Amino acid sequence: MTDNTSLLLPPIEPTADPVLAARLQQRIDNKTKPPGALGRLETLALQLGLIQRSEALAFDAPQMVVFAADHGIAAEGVSAFPQAVTLQMVGNMLAGGAAINVFARQHGFALQVVDAGVAADLAAHPQLLQRKIAPGTANICEGPAMSMAQAVQALHAGMAVVKDLPGNVVAFGEMGIANTSPAALLLARLSGLPLADVVGRGTGLDDVQLAHKQAVLTRALARHAEVQEPLAVLAALGGFEIAMMSGAMLQAASERRVVLVDGFIAGAAALLACALQPVTKDYLVFCHRSAERGHHLLLAQLQATPLLDLDMRLGEGTGALLAWPLLQSASLFLAEMASFDSAGVSGKTET
Amino acid sequence: MTDNTSLLLPPIEPTADPVLAARLQQRIDNKTKPPGALGRLETLALQLGLIQRSEALAFDAPQMVVFAADHGIAAEGVSAFPQAVTLQMVGNMLAGGAAINVFARQHGFALQVVDAGVAADLAAHPQLLQRKIAPGTANICEGPAMSMAQAVQALHAGMAVVKDLPGNVVAFGEMGIANTSPAALLLARLSGLPLADVVGRGTGLDDVQLAHKQAVLTRALARHAEVQEPLAVLAALGGFEIAMMSGAMLQAASERRVVLVDGFIAGAAALLACALQPVTKDYLVFCHRSAERGHHLLLAQLQATPLLDLDMRLGEGTGALLAWPLLQSASLFLAEMASFDSAGVSGKTET
Numbered sequence: 001m002t003d004n005t006s007l008l009l010p011p012i013e014p015t016a017d018p019v020l021a022a023r024l025q026q027r028i029d030n031k032t033k034p035p036g037a038l039g040r041l042e043t044l045a046l047q048l049g050l051i052q053r054s055e056a057l058a059f060d061a062p063q064m065v066v067f068a069a070d071h072g073i074a075a076e077g078v079s080a081f082p083q084a085v086t087l088q089m090v091g092n093m094l095a096g097g098a099a100i101n102v103f104a105r106q107h108g109f110a111l112q113v114v115d116a117g118v119a120a121d122l123a124a125h126p127q128l129l130q131r132k133i134a135p136g137t138a139n140i141c142e143g144p145a146m147s148m149a150q151a152v153q154a155l156h157a158g159m160a161v162v163k164d165l166p167g168n169v170v171a172f173g174e175m176g177i178a179n180t181s182p183a184a185l186l187l188a189r190l191s192g193l194p195l196a197d198v199v200g201r202g203t204g205l206d207d208v209q210l211a212h213k214q215a216v217l218t219r220a221l222a223r224h225a226e227v228q229e230p231l232a233v234l235a236a237l238g239g240f241e242i243a244m245m246s247g248a249m250l251q252a253a254s255e256r257r258v259v260l261v262d263g264f265i266a267g268a269a270a271l272l273a274c275a276l277q278p279v280t281k282d283y284l285v286f287c288h289r290s291a292e293r294g295h296h297l298l299l300a301q302l303q304a305t306p307l308l309d310l311d312m313r314l315g316e317g318t319g320a321l322l323a324w325p326l327l328q329s330a331s332l333f334l335a336e337m338a339s340f341d342s343a344g345v346s347g348k349t350e351t
Numbered sequence: 352m353t354d355n356t357s358l359l360l361p362p363i364e365p366t367a368d369p370v371l372a373a374r375l376q377q378r379i380d381n382k383t384k385p386p387g388a389l390g391r392l393e394t395l396a397l398q399l400g401l402i403q404r405s406e407a408l409a410f411d412a413p414q415m416v417v418f419a420a421d422h423g424i425a426a427e428g429v430s431a432f433p434q435a436v437t438l439q440m441v442g443n444m445l446a447g448g449a450a451i452n453v454f455a456r457q458h459g460f461a462l463q464v465v466d467a468g469v470a471a472d473l474a475a476h477p478q479l480l481q482r483k484i485a486p487g488t489a490n491i492c493e494g495p496a497m498s499m500a501q502a503v504q505a506l507h508a509g510m511a512v513v514k515d516l517p518g519n520v521v522a523f524g525e526m527g528i529a530n531t532s533p534a535a536l537l538l539a540r541l542s543g544l545p546l547a548d549v550v551g552r553g554t555g556l557d558d559v560q561l562a563h564k565q566a567v568l569t570r571a572l573a574r575h576a577e578v579q580e581p582l583a584v585l586a587a588l589g590g591f592e593i594a595m596m597s598g599a600m601l602q603a604a605s606e607r608r609v610v611l612v613d614g615f616i617a618g619a620a621a622l623l624a625c626a627l628q629p630v631t632k633d634y635l636v637f638c639h640r641s642a643e644r645g646h647h648l649l650l651a652q653l654q655a656t657p658l659l660d661l662d663m664r665l666g667e668g669t670g671a672l673l674a675w676p677l678l679q680s681a682s683l684f685l686a687e688m689a690s691f692d693s694a695g696v697s698g699k700t701e702t
């Protein structure tokens with residue numbers, strides 16, 4: 001056992017409820033459609049009903065939270081963009097110009113940006129939560145990304161962020177130049193998958209740059225070869241935005257909120273949250289399969305099938321918000337579709 | 352040449368415009384995101400911009416049209432549901448209780464149901480267009496589904512339906528017990544694909560019923576072995592709702608409307624429309640990959656990748672409407688996202 005005694009995980013209830021599940025399934029099956037014909041919307045309605053402990057789904061004050069941080073490993077030249085872009089993109093989000101702003105406005109999500117560890121001071125802004133653990137992680141190639149105390153602090157800070165949010169739906173996204181690197185490292189170490197299968201082009205590396213990134217990450221993983229326990233893996237290989245997002249997912253699950261999970265980085269945070277508390281997964285709606293290499297393997301680790309596969313690789317939470325109307329559709333068909341009885345429609349021919 | 356001289360196809364312009372395409376691509380690439388990071392939303396924005404001949408997308412009065420008809424081949428026991436369900440589901444749609452009603456309300460689509468050939472008389476209703484060609488097609492196993500004159504009449508009727516609709520976006524769906532059978536036959540004949548690869552379970556056939564359906568359709572296809580020309584194929588093997596939907600797609604394309612294409616049946620109508628006028632495809636947005644066997648092959652024939660893959664097999668146009676928010680997202684990111692210049696964000700590191 002490593003020293004993680006100071007980490008206080010919130011209690012999370014499993015959503016399993018055979019009686020409610022049977023009632024929900026019966027309600028779904030009695031809708032005027034062939035059994036199962038609404039496919040993923042049906043399984044989604046079932047999951048949402050179990051989360052909300054109700055046959056009548058209701059979404060209230062949906063929240064989008066973007067965690068931003070920098071990464072020491074950026075100094076190794078593993079990203080196609082300079083580190084300054086993290087800060088610039090936070091500014092862009094606070095000014096309303098990033099993709100996540102557009103989709104948050106489209107779908108009525110309140111947007112907060114959390115400075116989890118940007119390598120610069122940020123001016124106060126009504127949509128900015130200053131929760132900086134440190135101005136970027138240390139370079140993973142040279143030592144742990146953060147101390148165990150910082151990892152715990154970041155997890156707790158993520159929990160606290162969610163505690164203060166209204167509503168019963170939260171979507172999480174991130175911004176952090178080079179953060180596909182810690183995400184790939186977390187995935188490789190927590191899953192045992194070969195690094196070569198999970199390292200991708202991030203924001204757009206060419207072949208030579210990708211080979212360089214793989215060499216750097218191979219070195220980083222070897223540097224921390226002995227680390228296996230989830231919290232220690234986070235400290236050694238993670239990032240502040242990933243840690244905080246994991247904490248936020250754990251807290252959201254403990255409050256029975258619906259959690260919208262975006263792409264590769266958010267997936268790594270989900271993997272970590274589930275490593276710490278497997279039942280967290282009951283509350284996670286996997287929204288998008290990223291084009292980033294390794295994300296499909298990450299999803300397979302979690303036995304998760306995302307709602308969308310739009311060949312995107314932007315992060316920010318964009319994949320989560322684009323899937324949101326499907327949750328509303330699941331809620332609406334459950335509430336509004338006629339049943340075979342009520343509509344006077346014949347069922348399947350008996351065979 | 353078969354006698355199709357009486358078919359009047361509307362003129363359809365290709366959307367190709369290299370100058371506009373370059374302007375659109377530059378606009379997309381200058382948004383604050385890595386190049387290509389919005390994946391399918393970017394190619395969608397490009398297609399929509401070319402359809403609308405503008406860098407500023409604008410959607411007006413979106414329309415959902417459901418074509419309903421019956422099929423003589425239902426008498427062969429190729430569907431899991433009795434034929435009466437076509438009429439009952441039309442009633443359900445006019446009462447607002449079907450899945451398509453729920454999603455049309457969710458997304459602000461006006462809904463019309465067209466009686467293309469239901470095997471019963473329908474009472475007048477403000478949302479019902481009475482365009483019945485005949486009370487169901489003839490049994491394909493015994494002769495052509497319809498006469499050549501009826502095929503032309505149905506195509507023209509579909510064109511006329513669209514002519515009278517407001518707005519610049521149309522989504523098409525269908526209702527017709529047994530209509531995966533004509534759709535599979537059209538696909539097999541127009542593509543040359545083996546029937547065994549394109550016949551599926553429809554609304555939920557078991558293994559024995561599926562084998563029966565395959566035997567019936569093999570017989571039907573052999574009965575019309577000599578028919579090859581698209582209009583003659585439609586008359587021999589098609590359905591009134593499929594024919595009318597094809598005509599509607601042709602007309603919508605000729606008016607430069609955005610056309611939302613649903614699943615397997617709508618896909619067969621699109622395949623036929625493109626066989627009659629290949630340039631139609633420029634205007635088609637393929638929205639959903641149906642779980643119905645053969646749909647992925649149909650999409651491959653059209654070199655189309657749908658936006659959604661939700662394991663649904665309901666038809667009605669449901670897959671089209673569930674994808675609609677993605678078109679709005681494409682429009683909004685193009686309009687509202689900041690550019691690298693405007694946001695003061697650094698671009699990719701030069702290599």
